[in-house]
Amino acid sequence: MDLCDSQLPLVENELITFQLFFSGCSSGYDSATELSGSDKESDTSISEKDPSSAEPEVMKYRSTQELCNTLQYILSLPDLCDVMFLVGEKRVPIYGMKAVLATRSRVFHNLILEAQRQSPVSKKSKKKSKQTPSLSNHIVIEINKYQPEHFREFVTFVHCGKVNINSTNVTGLYCAATEFDLSDLKIACRDFTTKSIKKGNATSILKSAKHYLPLHRAANKFVEKIHRYQKSLNG
Template identity: 45%
Template sequence: MALFNSITKCQTMAEEKANLLSQDSETEDFSSGYDSPEYFSDQDTKRSCSNRLQIVPLSDKSDFSSAESIPFNDYSSEDDDIHNDNDIADSMKVTNVHTLIDNIRYILSMPDLCDVMFIVGPQRVPVYGLKAILSTRSRLFFVMFLKYSKEALKQKKKTKITKHIQPDQSNKLTITIDNYDVDVFRTFLLFVHCGTVEIEPSKVTGLLCLATEFDISDLRNSCWEFIDRCLSVQSFSTILMKETIFYGDHKAAQKLRIKILKLQQRHR
């Protein structure tokens, strides 16, 4: 009954204060310090106490003496724990690009796992690749593979296969690439498959021509950026000029040659 005991104490204090004020008023020579003494009735006392205390009606079954009563905000603590458990992510994203690149490099090093073979350069060196990746990276590769596949199909129809003639078990599409250096073309295919390449002054012109011909924009832009850096060094500009002569028929090589000549004229 803690709430009602608080009201009784307020009433007692109010009555004692009223008695003191009434006694002080009887002595004319002594002032209580109040200009107009105030007297509290029972109703005023209850009203004053009610302003300071918030009396909440409770049911008869409530336990007023419980010192371990749970605040209202704590009733939902158990529900909050359940809600937080439901918020835990039910999936996790894992990315391991390096493993994928290493696997593709390994496939390219195994001719039996590849389905396209390029015969590159005057030395006719075989360079292997994957048609699915090359076709998705370059539309020119896709058109090239489709064209050669149709020609190979027509050739098979014309050829009569007998019991004494064994069919080609390799099942590889073979394409001849004459006008590119073997190392440059291998580096280019590695970038198309894996997305990484190490550009050098001796290869940048060939990579630029290949990236332009097969429309690999990210590699083409990187080659031009590297060329702009090389042109600031005289020895590199000489190497680039020699490479443009080797790829003289290509539009990208001609554009690079003109750029080098203009730069040389400015420094004269």
């Protein structure tokens, strides 16, 4: 799944302009199951051809929703995953598939390779694996700067291309999108934040952002832009 193909319904498909808050253009995400190009009319449409044509009739069919649901289900089954993130102070396990993670993000790719290099097979490690069998079949990566639930939502987005953004998780998702270089999710977080500020709901975003301010440079810039945009609306 290409980075730019990870499409999701965003604020009821409303397109948002944020000329003052962030530079760039609105994401304008559509449904992930919508067909592209000439296939938009129907998932199961048969192209009409001249009966005298020698070419056979072709039906183009695309269904991504079931694939997304399957990937999301796999993430809930540790035995089918090969990467385990230990997130936060409590080292909460969050699972993923290295093939998806590494192809979606160069940063994940490098983290996975580094974790593999630092996991030599030895008697000591084998003994440890027997004591903690859940670690034996996974590449283990520690992630310390995120709330576990926010990072879980981010990992789900990486695999499935969809996420529910709200005032509680938007800063965490924005920081993760910045760190792991997923530009489409960054745009979605900006769109959501712009709409929230216009509705007067910036306070809840700023409150939830406090956890990330001492940990992420991206969070500091994010909050600064919120304050500047608020001033521009009030001035």
